[in-house]
Structure formats: structure tokens, C-alpha cells
Amino acid sequence: MMGNRNSHKRRRKERDSSNRDGHGSSGPPGFPASSSSEANTPSWITNMINDCSLLPTSKVAFGRCTNVSSRYEKLGRIGEGTYGVVYRARDEVTGDIVALKRCLPHHEASDGFPLTTLREITLLRELQHGGEQNGIVMLKDVAVSSSRSGVFLIFEYAQHDLATLIDGHYKQHNCSPFRESEVKRLMLQLLRALSFLHSRHILHRDVKLSNLLYNHRGELRVADFGLARRVGGIHVRDKWFTSTDLNSCLTPKVVSLWYRPPELLFGSEFYDMGVDNWGAGCTMGELLLGKPLMNGKNELEQLQKMVRMLILIACTRTAYNANPYRF
CATH class of the missing domain: 1.10.510.10 (Transferase(Phosphotransferase) domain 1)
Structure with missing residues (x-):
């Protein structure tokens, strides 16, 4: 889904804005609070897994979600971001090449499951309702590891x-x-x-x-x-x-x-x-x-660059409008 990045510097600079809203450890609305006694698998995550209603699969585990190792063969690692590691993989049922994203633990949820991932799953499922894609990456499936502690998102593959x-x-x-x-x-x-x-x-x-x-x-x-x-x-x-x-x-x-x-x-x-x-x-x-x-390297410098660019645009437009031969 993603190519190997040659410029790690860009990612480090972009990462300053990776703060997420909606922090909390009790899980999203509609799910019970997490329990530390369930081998690092909170009850609201278990409910989400068991209630998964994405594409039906031939080898199913834990409700309607796929056991990732039973259906997807990893072919190589594509890259890693703040919230997940992405692999190139093969769907052994259809033969399609897919992008397999393993969700990484994050500080925003003490139980280790990022709420941003749950939000992503919910929105993508809704956007794909009716079969229309409209330029949005396709979420093909949601899979879990054998231990139920890992959640994987399976996307269409882009080179x-x-x-x-x-x-x-x-x-x-x-x-x-x-x-x-x-x-x-x-x-x-x-x-x-x-x-x-x-x-x-x-x-x-x-x-x-x-x-x-x-x-x-x-x-x-x-x-x-x-x-x-x-x-x-x-x-x-x-x-x-x-x-x-x-x-x-x-x-x-x-x-x-x-x-x-x-x-x-x-x-x-x-x-x-x-x-x-x-x-x-x-x-x-x-x-x-x-x-x-x-x-810009920080917010102040970014604002300064904006002002300079807007001044340049204004000066260019003024000179253009003053040109009697522009038509």
C-alpha cells in the first residue's frame, strides 16, 4: 500500500502533528470499560472483533473476523508509521496482493489499542457501504492474530x-x-x-x-x-x-x-x-x-512562510493586473 520511504526526515518533521483527540482509557462510547484481567484484551475490543461485519471469509476465527495467519501470507515489509506496521501480503483465498497493516499500541489507550484505529475502521466501513469507492482506499477485511491480541487491517494494495x-x-x-x-x-x-x-x-x-x-x-x-x-x-x-x-x-x-x-x-x-x-x-x-x-520547522516559522507567500501572490497579482497587454 505504501512504498519504502527514502526520506525519513520528512516523516520525523511531519510527526510533530500526530497528536490525536479523544484520549481516554475506557474505550469508545457503547463499549464497556477495559479490564486488565483479560490477558491484555479489553472487553470492548473483544466485542468489536466478535461484531465484525466486513466481507465474509472462508476461514473464520473469533466471531466473523479472520485469523490472519490462516488466510494471509506476508510477502515483505513495506514500511512503518506512527500507528502501524504495513506488510505486502497475498490473500490465499483470492490470490490478490493486499496491504496488511498491524495496529501498534499507542499511548492514547492504556489497554494498548489505538482508538484512532477503531475510528478508521468505522468510517471506512461506512464510506464503502453500497460498493462505491470514490477515491477512498478500500478496507477489504479486518483480521486478528491467533492470540486475539493483535488486530490487522487489510487494504487494497497500491504500489x-x-x-x-x-x-x-x-x-x-x-x-x-x-x-x-x-x-x-x-x-x-x-x-x-x-x-x-x-x-x-x-x-x-x-x-x-x-x-x-x-x-x-x-x-x-x-x-x-x-x-x-x-x-x-x-x-x-x-x-x-x-x-x-x-x-x-x-x-x-x-x-x-x-x-x-x-x-x-x-x-x-x-x-x-x-x-x-x-x-x-x-x-x-x-x-x-x-x-x-x-x-516550516515549527508553527511560528510556518506562519512566517505563509505570510511571505501571500505577499508574493499579492504582488504578482498586482503586477499582472497592471499589465495593459495581459489580454
Whole structure:
């Protein structure tokens, strides 16, 4: 699903924004509190596993979820992120190549299961309801280890992520690997995927190149929904803000720094779909240039780079408008 990253520096810099909201150790709403006496397997995780209603499989274990070792053969390790290790694997039933992501323990849940993963499973299952894909990575299955202590997400396999392609090509050729026509096609797919999400009141909140997968057919897939949130709508002075209710705010500690809009840098807890659109704009700039549009080392430097760029755009527009021969 992801390519091997040559630029570990990018990941370290992006990781500063990997804070998640919704911390807690009692599990998500609707599940009982975790118990430390169940061999590191909380009851709410067991309920989730037993209630799994994804694609039916031929070899089933623990409710309706697959025993990962009975169906999937690991072919090699693709990469590792903050919340999981990803392997290239073969589905022994269908013969398809898939991406197998093992969910790693995280500090946000003392029982060791990241709530971001549960959120990702829930949203992806809903988005795929009805068989429509709409540019969203396909979650094919959820599997568990024999000991029931490990949870695996099985995704459709994509040969690359866009960050890998950009980094590798820019290092050798000092330019983007994509022509303008190809950037247009990629951005059309990205904007359609975001429009699909927003029409269902879902914010991705981490749009960046490393979360955009790319296969040999030229198809783009939006991935990594660990930060995604379902939101309602609030109209205040003709502007639509997103929140579950008037007293519930969203955390500003989302979106990787280089793709974070100014309202989040200023700590706003009320924001709308524009946070995804800003990330898409930064992505388009990076696809055209072959390097990040604004690569600040901290929030203050990121704001400074934004101001400089906006001034440059304003000056360029003024000079363009003053040109009597522009038509």
C-alpha cells in the first residue's frame, strides 16, 4: 500500500502533528470499560472483533473476523508509521496482493489499542457501504492474530504513495516527476474524494502526500483515516462551522505541520472543510514544484512562510493586473 520511504526526515518533521483527540482509557462510547484481567484484551475490543461485519471469509476465527495467519501470507515489509506496521501480503483465498497493516499500541489507550484505529475502521466501513469507492482506499477485511491480541487491517494494495515518488525524483532531478496535465488529473481525483467525504460530513484532517496512494493504473486513493472525524454543521453569521454540537469543539492539533491551515496554527477549535481544502492546495503546490510548498520547522516559522507567500501572490497579482497587454 505504501512504498519504502527514502526520506525519513520528512516523516520525523511531519510527526510533530500526530497528536490525536479523544484520549481516554475506557474505550469508545457503547463499549464497556477495559479490564486488565483479560490477558491484555479489553472487553470492548473483544466485542468489536466478535461484531465484525466486513466481507465474509472462508476461514473464520473469533466471531466473523479472520485469523490472519490462516488466510494471509506476508510477502515483505513495506514500511512503518506512527500507528502501524504495513506488510505486502497475498490473500490465499483470492490470490490478490493486499496491504496488511498491524495496529501498534499507542499511548492514547492504556489497554494498548489505538482508538484512532477503531475510528478508521468505522468510517471506512461506512464510506464503502453500497460498493462505491470514490477515491477512498478500500478496507477489504479486518483480521486478528491467533492470540486475539493483535488486530490487522487489510487494504487494497497500491504500489506507491505520492510522497515517495516526489522525494525520490526530486533528489535525483531537482523537479517534480509529474507534468502539469498529470497534476491536473491527480488533483481532480483528490478533490472528488474530498467532496465525497465532505458530502457525508466527514473531515479527513490529515491531507498530505504520504496519505495519498497511487497505483499502476494512475488511480489515486486517500488513505489514513485515523484523524478523520464525523461532524455536524453550525451556521454562524453565514459561515458553516463543524462541530457535534455548540458546546463541543474540535482539537486544533491535527494536520501535519506543512499542510496545516492558519486557523489551526492559531489554535481555533471551530473549523470547517477548509482545513482539508488547504491541505489539498499545499499538495497541489508540492506536486508541481517537487518539494513542499511551505516547510516550516515549527508553527511560528510556518506562519512566517505563509505570510511571505501571500505577499508574493499579492504582488504578482498586482503586477499582472497592471499589465495593459495581459489580454
